[in-house]
Amino acid sequence: xxxxxxxxxxxxxxxxxxxxxxxxxxxxxxxxxxxxxxxxxxxxxxxxxxxxxxxxxxxxxxxxxxxxxxxxxxxxxxxxxxxxxxxxxxxxxxxxxxxxxxxxxxxxxxxxxxxxxxxxxxxxxxxxxxxxxxxxxxxxxxxxxxxxxxxxxxxxxxxxxxxxxxxxxxxxxxxxxxxxxxxxxxxxxxxxxxxxxxxxxx
Amino acid sequence: xxxxxxxxxxxxxxxxxxxxxxxxxxxxxxxxxxxxxxxxxxxxxxxxxxxxxxxxxxxxxxxxxxxxxxxxxxxxxxxxxxxxxxxxxxxxxxxxxxxxxxxxxxxxxxxxxxxxxxxxxxxxxxxxxxxxxxxxxxxxxxxxxxxxxxxxxxxxxxxxxxxxxxxxxxxxxxxxxxxxxxxxxxxxxxxxxxxxxxxxxx
DNA sequence: ACATATAGATACTGACCGGTAACACCCGTG
DNA sequence: CACGGGTGTTACCGGTCAGTATCTATATGT
Numbered sequence: 393x394x395x396x397x398x399x400x401x402x403x404x405x406x407x408x409x410x411x412x413x414x415x416x417x418x419x420x421x422x423x424x425x426x427x428x429x430x431x432x433x434x435x436x437x438x439x440x441x442x443x444x445x446x447x448x449x450x451x452x453x454x455x456x457x458x459x460x461x462x463x464x465x466x467x468x469x470x471x472x473x474x475x476x477x478x479x480x481x482x483x484x485x486x487x488x489x490x491x492x493x494x495x496x497x498x499x500x501x502x503x504x505x506x507x508x509x510x511x512x513x514x515x516x517x518x519x520x521x522x523x524x525x526x527x528x529x530x531x532x533x534x535x536x537x538x539x540x541x542x543x544x545x546x547x548x549x550x551x552x553x554x555x556x557x558x559x560x561x562x563x564x565x566x567x568x569x570x571x572x573x574x575x576x577x578x579x580x581x582x583x584x585x586x587x588x589x590x591x592x593x594x
Numbered sequence: 595x596x597x598x599x600x601x602x603x604x605x606x607x608x609x610x611x612x613x614x615x616x617x618x619x620x621x622x623x624x625x626x627x628x629x630x631x632x633x634x635x636x637x638x639x640x641x642x643x644x645x646x647x648x649x650x651x652x653x654x655x656x657x658x659x660x661x662x663x664x665x666x667x668x669x670x671x672x673x674x675x676x677x678x679x680x681x682x683x684x685x686x687x688x689x690x691x692x693x694x695x696x697x698x699x700x701x702x703x704x705x706x707x708x709x710x711x712x713x714x715x716x717x718x719x720x721x722x723x724x725x726x727x728x729x730x731x732x733x734x735x736x737x738x739x740x741x742x743x744x745x746x747x748x749x750x751x752x753x754x755x756x757x758x759x760x761x762x763x764x765x766x767x768x769x770x771x772x773x774x775x776x777x778x779x780x781x782x783x784x785x786x787x788x789x790x791x792x793x794x795x796x
Numbered sequence: 797a798c799a800t801a802t803a804g805a806t807a808c809t810g811a812c813c814g815g816t817a818a819c820a821c822c823c824g825t826g
Numbered sequence: 827c828a829c830g831g832g833t834g835t836t837a838c839c840g841g842t843c844a845g846t847a848t849c850t851a852t853a854t855g856t
Contacts, residue, residue: 393654393655393656393813394656394721410803424718425718426630426715426717426718428628428630428631429718431843431844432843433842433844442803442806443844443845443846444803444804444805444845445802447844447845448802452845453595453843454595504718508771509715509767509768509770510715512767513711513712513716513767513770514628514630514716516631516770519596520596526771527771527772530771530772531772534772551780551783551784555761555784555788558760558761558764559761559764561763561764561765561767561768562759562760562761562762562763562764562767563760563763563764565711565714565715565763565764565767566759566760568711568714568715568718569710569711569728570732570733570736571729578753581753582756582757582760585757586788589787589791595844612832612833633813633814634813634814635812635814643833643834644833644835644836645814645815645816646816646817646833646834646835646836647832647833649816650832650833654815655814655815
């Protein structure tokens with residue numbers, strides 16, 4: 393079976409503790425090649441260490457995967473906090489900024505969609521430790537959107553939040569099926585149209 | 595790594611030639627557990643045959659995967675033809691029927707989203723024979739939607755087609771992240787709202 | 797100088813992977 | 827009857843998988 397993996401070992405920096413190097417290498421390889429396609433040995437090597445050290449820090453590959461996703465979720469929450477601060481008191485502006493940022497992501501040539509969603513597709517087993525991370529993150533994401541739509545005084549905020557959420561979620565997977573070609577720009581227009589449709593008619 | 599696979603060998607029916615039994619078994623296992631999670635031996639066994647016979651009909655696992663997706667694409671095209679015939683001269687009705695059917699899919703308890711999209715997530719390698727199948731199918735799908743929106747006389751048909759396409763695509767992956775809970779019904783409302791927003795104001 | 801903790805290196809286990817070789821078998825056609 | 831094609835069976839190949847045991851090296855703190 394075809395399994396082309398580019399190692400590209402990020403050069404070892406001893407100032408960074410091995411646990412962090414492992415997580416960085418895992419993030420890169422998992423995202424680019426998929427979780428099941430990457431072996432622990434390749435991760436250890438890319439992190440400038442070895443399997444034994446990896447297993448001293450993570451009790452299994454499944455746990456490493458869960459931690460990889462947990463880190464991404466934390467990072468995403470930080471971005472939301474940053475944006476909330478930047479657009480304090482302007483929920484509509486925050487909503488628009490979010491759409492803009494997602495459109496930019498989709499335009500990036502190395503984008504392979506949402507790592508959490510991809511993991512959900514790759515790991516259907518209900519008992520996998522990654523699944524609770526994914527579910528909690530996506531539900532929080534939707535909740536945040538609902539609150540934003542509500543605060544912006546838009547009509548039927550829950551429905552609009554779902555529309556925007558699914559639109560973006562669809563765009564991020566669709567890019568992996570069909571390629572990019574201008575989707576980023578179209579996405580922004582669609583988001584704006586949906587918001588406009590939920591603005592109270594004066 | 596956790597890899598729980600339920601075999602559930604469909605009992606062998608000798609009236610069906612082995613090639614078809616293999617494709618049926620592959621379709622079931624690939625969809626339920628993911629492509630990388632299922633080995634050729636498990637497929638052959640579930641098909642009531644063995645690896646050797648499988649490799650007499652498919653030159654590699656990658657080719658089997660491509661054929662699995664090709665069959666699904668063909669089946670989907672047939673559904674579209676059936677629907678086009680049923681709603682001949684009523685593009686709007688056809689559009690609505692499509693949304694209804696997709697919403698029903700999403701409500702089904704064993705749904706794991708679009709097999710083609712899942713495969714795209716699982717197989718990022720550009721050279722994989724499955725990728726051309728996926729891309730062609732998704733582009734045809736979008737094209738059909740554009741034509742339908744145009745025929746229905748809706749405003750900005752390309753944009754509406756994209757909106758509906760991404761909405762549905764998003765719903766099918768989102769189900770795998772967050773569960774179903776009523777998404778089917780909400781989906782229908784959202785689709786109708788989008789269509790309404792593109793109906794020429796009188 | 798000593799104890800402790802962390803990390804590196806290498807080799808290993810047992811299982812599974814995709815793919816193949818060799819051979820026995822059955823069944824329909826000539 | 828003989829033949830040949832599709833099928834089944836078994837054993838195997840080299841490689842990789844997740845995970846572990848063992849031993850050495852290094853750094854830190856006292």
